[in-house]
Amino acid sequence: MLEVEALGKTFVRGFLRRKTEALRGVSFAVERGEIFGFLGPNGAGKTTTIKILMGLIFPTTGQARVLGRAVGDRSAKQRVGYLPENPYFYDYLTPVELLDMVGRLYGLRRAERRRRCDELVERVGLAHAARRPLRSFSKGMLQRAGLAQALVGDPEVVVLDEPMSGLDPIGRKEVRDLILELRAAGKTVFFSTHILSDATMLCDRVAIVVGGRLRETGPLGELLSPTVQYVDIVWTAPDGTLATLDSLAGEHTSTSEGRVLRVPDLAAAQRALAAIVAAGGEIRELVPHRQSLEELFVTEARAVGRSLE
Amino acid sequence: MNGVALGLGRLWAIALNTFREATRNRVLYVLVLFAVGLMGFSIVLGELSLHEEVRVIKDIGLAGISLVGLVIALFLGVNLLSKELDRKTVYFVIPKPLHRHEFLLGKFLGLAVTLVVLVVLMAAILAVVVEIEGGRHDLALVRAEVLVLFELLLVTAVALLFSSFSSPYLSAMFTASLWIIGRNSAELRAFAGSKKLADTPLGTVLDGAAAVLPDFHLFYVSGASLGGATPVSIHESFVSWGYVVEAGVYGAAYGGICLLLAMVLLARRDFT
Numbered sequence: 001m002l003e004v005e006a007l008g009k010t011f012v013r014g015f016l017r018r019k020t021e022a023l024r025g026v027s028f029a030v031e032r033g034e035i036f037g038f039l040g041p042n043g044a045g046k047t048t049t050i051k052i053l054m055g056l057i058f059p060t061t062g063q064a065r066v067l068g069r070a071v072g073d074r075s076a077k078q079r080v081g082y083l084p085e086n087p088y089f090y091d092y093l094t095p096v097e098l099l100d101m102v103g104r105l106y107g108l109r110r111a112e113r114r115r116r117c118d119e120l121v122e123r124v125g126l127a128h129a130a131r132r133p134l135r136s137f138s139k140g141m142l143q144r145a146g147l148a149q150a151l152v153g154d155p156e157v158v159v160l161d162e163p164m165s166g167l168d169p170i171g172r173k174e175v176r177d178l179i180l181e182l183r184a185a186g187k188t189v190f191f192s193t194h195i196l197s198d199a200t201m202l203c204d205r206v207a208i209v210v211g212g213r214l215r216e217t218g219p220l221g222e223l224l225s226p227t228v229q230y231v232d233i234v235w236t237a238p239d240g241t242l243a244t245l246d247s248l249a250g251e252h253t254s255t256s257e258g259r260v261l262r263v264p265d266l267a268a269a270q271r272a273l274a275a276i277v278a279a280g281g282e283i284r285e286l287v288p289h290r291q292s293l294e295e296l297f298v299t300e301a302r303a304v305g306r307s308l309e
Numbered sequence: 310m311n312g313v314a315l316g317l318g319r320l321w322a323i324a325l326n327t328f329r330e331a332t333r334n335r336v337l338y339v340l341v342l343f344a345v346g347l348m349g350f351s352i353v354l355g356e357l358s359l360h361e362e363v364r365v366i367k368d369i370g371l372a373g374i375s376l377v378g379l380v381i382a383l384f385l386g387v388n389l390l391s392k393e394l395d396r397k398t399v400y401f402v403i404p405k406p407l408h409r410h411e412f413l414l415g416k417f418l419g420l421a422v423t424l425v426v427l428v429v430l431m432a433a434i435l436a437v438v439v440e441i442e443g444g445r446h447d448l449a450l451v452r453a454e455v456l457v458l459f460e461l462l463l464v465t466a467v468a469l470l471f472s473s474f475s476s477p478y479l480s481a482m483f484t485a486s487l488w489i490i491g492r493n494s495a496e497l498r499a500f501a502g503s504k505k506l507a508d509t510p511l512g513t514v515l516d517g518a519a520a521v522l523p524d525f526h527l528f529y530v531s532g533a534s535l536g537g538a539t540p541v542s543i544h545e546s547f548v549s550w551g552y553v554v555e556a557g558v559y560g561a562a563y564g565g566i567c568l569l570l571a572m573v574l575l576a577r578r579d580f581t
Contacts, residue, residue: 011581054404057579078406088397090326092333104322105405107315146401153406 001067001157001188002030002053008061009048009212022048023212025062030157030190035183037203038192039293041301045212046192047085050161054082067157078106081155085162085192087146091135095126095145098134099152106153113152120148125174139166147178158182160191164198176202196293206293208300215300224296228288231269233261237281245279248272258284319407320415327419328426331385340427343377344434351438363444370435371453375529378428378461379488385423386468387480389416390575399580410572413469417568420465428458452553453530459553459560460528464488466564466571467523473571473578490518491525523563527556 009023023045030036040046051057052064055072069076089098096117103113121130124144129137134145143166150158163179164172179189179202193199199206200220207217216223236258237245246252250272251262263269266288273283350373351366358365390413393399402412432454436446467487471480490497497519506512530548 011579051400051580056400056403057581058577074406074408077404080404082401082404084397084400084404086397087401089401090330090398091396092330093326097329101322101326102405104325105319105402105407107318107406149401 001032002036002159002190003065004028004049004053004062005064006062007049007052007059007064009045009052009057010060021212023052023059026209026212026214027062028207028214028217030188031205032188033183033186034204035179035189035191035202037199037206038190038209039194039196039199039206039297040192040209041194041297044209046194046209047161048212049209050085050159050192053159054080078153079156081150081153081158083143083146083150083158083160083163086139086165087142089134089142089145089149092133094131094133095121095148096130098145098149102149102152108153116152116154120151123151123178124148140168140171143167143171143175147175155187157188157190160189162193163191164193164195172198196297200293208297210301210303215303216296220293224291224293228266228290230289231263231266232285232287232289233263233269233272233276233283234258234285234287235261235276235281235283237276237279241279241281245276245281248275316411319411320418323402323407323412323415324419324422327389327416328422331420331423339377339381340430340434343373343431347373347434347438351442362442363439366439366442366444367435367450370431370438371450371457374428374431374435374454375457375460377431378424378457379464381427382420382424382461382464383468383481383484383488385420386465387472387477387484389420389469390472391477391480394580403580409575413473413572413575414568417465417469421462424461424465425458428454428461449548452548452550455553456528456530456556459557460525463523463525463528463560463564463567466567470567470571470574473574487522488525491523492529494519494522494524494526524559527559 005027007023007026008021011020011022012018013020026045026049038046038049048057052059053066053071055077064071066073066076067079090101093101099117099120100113103116108116121127124147126141126144126148129141134142137145143163147160147163150160160179163175167175176198179191182189191202203220205217205219206223208215208223234255234257235245245259248261249263250268253260253262261272263272269286269288273286276283347366347370350369351362354362354365354369393402393416403409407415432446432451435450439446439450464484468480468484471483475483497515500506501512501515501519503512506515
């Protein structure tokens with residue numbers, strides 16, 4: 001559905017023609033019907049890649065294709081819906097007028113435009129403000145209007161640049177539900193984010209881009225190591241036995257819940273549990289930690305940082 | 310045929326939005342200013358002129374339409390693209406299923422519709438004031454107003470060309486400079502052909518400049534042009550429809566080239 005191959009972009013700025021390499025050799029493909037997360041810290045090159053895919057900027061090297069066609073092809077654009085990062089719209093329009101304009105650009109007839117308009121303002125929760133100019137909207141409301149306009153043409157592929165940005169927890173949940181609904185309806189969703197919990201909850205596959213380079217791509221389950229990295233045991237014990245238990249092997253800290261013992265693996269955890277129980281202590285919690293997306297993300301970012309140094 | 314209709318639909322979507330923007334930004338409020346100014350002037354000048362009130366009102370009115378229209382065409386023309394970039398609305402509209410040149414033509418069409426509405430309403434106000442003073446808003450005046458409209462559309466096309474590669478401030482300066490030179494193209498030609506400059510390199514350069522730069526003098530009909538080649542006046546009957554058509558064809562050709570160049574520049578532009 002979306003393909004980029006050895007994509008590179010170098011921006012030339014200012015009077016002195018200073019060059020900034022925003023992307024280098026990025027390649028990935030988004031398959032039909034999947035939710036694909038495009039992850040990376042701020043300034044990683046996510047928006048640059050999306051802008052190339054949407055025909056807003058041209059790559060310096062490599063190529064991008066949308067629905068098998070060259071970027072910018074009008075018939076391919078007809079099948080794509082796009083929400084830009086921090087969407088800016090014509091603020092003198094109302095959501096209804098905005099959606100009507102987009103409907104015209106998609107070549108929809110008047111009755112169809114009206115039907116889609118009503119359906120979408122309802123779906124994104126803007127029915128109460130459908131006739132208010134966008135200039136009076138909060139950031140979250142603008143984001144909702146942005147999502148609605150991305151769906152006017154009933155696209156096969158939906159490209160969302162930071163769709164959760166500016167939304168409160170309820171709004172974020174609604175957007176997550178909307179993305180899942182789109183997948184259920186057979187649409188392909190490609191979205192960028194730096195909020196990893198969203199990606200963990202939604203994505204079939206992810207690509208991680210750091211410093212303009214693609215670091216990882218694939219299903220989350222394959223990217224994250226399944227092995228337990230460490231185990232946290234939260235425990236309490238009568239004052240008399242604290243000193244004995246504090247000498248157990250591992251890393252000791254305290255929280256409001258009790259004492260926390262961090263041990264390297266499940267075998268060590270079992271030994272510690274037996275010792276705590278034998279000493280009259282009480283186990284409050286046992287948390288085995290596997291690699292999270294956040295840890296993978298930080299590891300990749302650090303690796304790029306080191307290679308740049 | 311269906312493809313053409315869809316293409317026109319997309320152009321109209323952009324044009325309608327541009328027109329909405331102009332009207333909601335209260336551009337049409339200048340009409341009130343124009344009406345009040347014209348009535349004020351007509352009262353004052355009516356007192357000062359002897360039996361020439363109608364002629365003076367026509368002159369002032371036409372100059373007013375031209376000047377007000379020029380300011381609006383210049384202001385909206387140079388901001389047409391830069392506003393889209395500054396407000397980042399271009400990120401939303403370019404990925405939609407339309408060609409970049411359709412976006413540019415739609416913007417131009419929207420501004421053209423705005424200018425047509427503006428000129429028609431100002432002409433109507435002028436007609437009312439002329440009627441009140443006992444005169445007649447005749448066809449000669451209509452032809453002059455049509456010429457003013459052509460001039461404004463050409464100014465917009467030139468402004469759009471400059472704004473496709475430079476800042477609004479520079480675009481306004483370039484366009485205004487071209488308009489001043491173009492309005493004085495007859496003088497420029499006369500100067501280039503004068504005894505001192507004829508057959509000199511400077512004379513050739515000035516003559517070439519007069520030929521290449523837009524000839525806004527063609528649309529200026531109040532008074533006779535220098536050299537007597539195209540003597541026109543709104544107060545005489547010899548401002549023919551033929552002349553208006555000729556000027557229109559020139560404006561369309563020149564404006565068309567400007568728009569074509571702007572499309573070429575826009576086609577490869579990065580919207581960073």
